[in-house]
Amino acid sequence: MKPTIRDVARMANVSISTVSRVMNAPESVTKDKRQRVLEAIESLNYHPNALARGLIFKKSQLLGVLIPDIRNPYFGEIIRGMEDAAKQLGYNLMIYNTDRVPERIISYLDTLNKQQADGLLFVSDYVQRQYYETMQACGYPVVLVSTVSFEYELPSVKVDEEAAAFEAVSYLIEQGHQHIGLICFTLPDPISGQTRHDGFVRALERNNLHHCASYVEFATHWFEEAYAATSRLFDRYPHLTAVFACSDEFAMGVISCLHDRGIRVPDQVSVVGFDNLRMSWMTIPKLTTIAQPMYAIGWRAVEKMHEQLEFGEAAVLREWLPHELIVRESTLPMFHRPQHRE
Amino acid sequence: MKPTIRDVARMANVSISTVSRVMNAPESVTKDKRQRVLEAIESLNYHPNALARGLIFKKSQLLGVLIPDIRNPYFGEIIRGMEDAAKQLGYNLMIYNTDRVPERIISYLDTLNKQQADGLLFVSDYVQRQYYETMQACGYPVVLVSTVSFEYELPSVKVDEEAAAFEAVSYLIEQGHQHIGLICFTLPDPISGQTRHDGFVRALERNNLHHCASYVEFATHWFEEAYAATSRLFDRYPHLTAVFACSDEFAMGVISCLHDRGIRVPDQVSVVGFDNLRMSWMTIPKLTTIAQPMYAIGWRAVEKMHEQLEFGEAAVLREWLPHELIVRESTLPMFHRPQHRE
DNA sequence: AATGACGTTGAAAAGGTTTTCAAAAAAAGA
């Protein structure tokens, strides 16, 4: 049976109030008693019951994290940033996988409510009306992570994906590519699908490459789908010399498909990814990609939650963290490509 | 302000006991009252406070997970299995990254105690004396995940790594390889380092290939280290025709290093990995590897925890889940290798 | 009509902590 504050009090021969004070306001207790209490705590290996404290303070120090799927390394990086910040600020992270399934999400939203979570970190999913209403009803503060809402006033931390996509495609164009394809998240996804598509189109238009606008195929999240999408893309447009893939996993799907078709990357086709997963520099060739500061996104999200919890609201509502184009081996300028090499 | 059971009672015009009964033993309440209570619950969006319930039942429904680093996709898979099982059994997972640093581990062990976690899932690290003692002192049940202890009687779920390594190396030998190297976790790691090394050596001895026993280099966890280790290995033994890498990440380091040295995989050197991460079939070439059932390991671990919580102890103490050799493209039989191809 | 059995209900205690308030002890002042 776990020792309680009563056990400590009895052993130190003081009241429980005194024990509580020793832990929360040590100066208000005389030295000798404090000493006795400390010894008792030590020898009983006493730890105050967080449930009981939570009941009083109406704070559980628990933060709920709703994430599509922890198996995606992208989320692993974010979670790590969150957890390090959480440790520092005294929170604990409860992780839930949603697969972006509405029923799961609603169910977890209620779970958090029951568990008295102090706040919700909602990662990488579009905030539907129903979600928002449930969040409101539950009353805990929310931080949107790697997603954003313009319908609702929810604090968020993410990268400007439109700009990032624009930069990636612009880079390809600068390198002399005139026939650029896109392997895109499906457009119903307004956060990562639509925005990256927008950036792609804007870069095209800025450079009078309107003809590329139809060089697009869609996939949802997975390598296999990107592989299949690439297959469709090159069936239709075999003359493409570059592909912008909306994630590093997509990029690997692209490269894998191209490899199977006997097309060399980057000699014949350049590929740019998105995310800069650890894995992106383990591949052959190493991926040129848009780096997102995943760790920092997670860290900032927890800080932002802390701001809300401490001051009632976040200092900045929608926060944009910088991205960065990282050039590695999967891209080549048109004018440097080996000619007719077989 | 969150509604409490009192608010519900007031609205339904009954006592709080009745409300409680409606939730925990509905049949014991007359239909009309039950109806009124249910309506009140609904309209207030009332959820019972888990902190208060936890205080009474001495159960928080919280499980602590101590994991080296969630960024490692291997752990992502395990966590997902855990979380799905947790959802089904009514638990919530609190995740903590240890980096295998003793101070962090001890600190988290105490945190769990404070948070009243119902149990600890200790993932993939050696159980040191000090850890065990702290666990005992805290008094929560423990399940070892992808690790095991022979000093202490702690339930565990994992794969037989010695046998798995034996199988991987035996396969290489069957394929006609006579000069096989090993990129191994450092030996101070008794769980994944020593055992896989043992399996390697046993396969060698069984086949009279003792001369290979010195074809070993060590690395700790990361791609870069595996890359460097491979470099050292081939500096010393350029005649190797196969390498067994102790993880898929290692295997990618091996392949990357070999690639940079102009050595083709699998044409000139075969490589076998370990784990079967999702990533292992996204690479070029796709990895031949020992598959661990990560998802199942996580799932079983939570079930095992549940057994302990419900029945006082786990049905089976040390549980071994099956591994499987998956042959893909990174290995080739000696007699099929393209000769003198340049 | 009276008794007993049973089902339904509410008051109160318990769970482990913090905090308010009043009492006791110590220190300061006269």
Added chain:
DNA sequence: TCTTTTTTTGAAAACCTTTTCAACGTCATT
């Protein structure tokens, strides 16, 4: 030495549930 002020202390209430126990009302049996 006796008051007054200040510091230190403990009892009790509060946080939100569940559960025991006793009381009440209903119904059936005699």
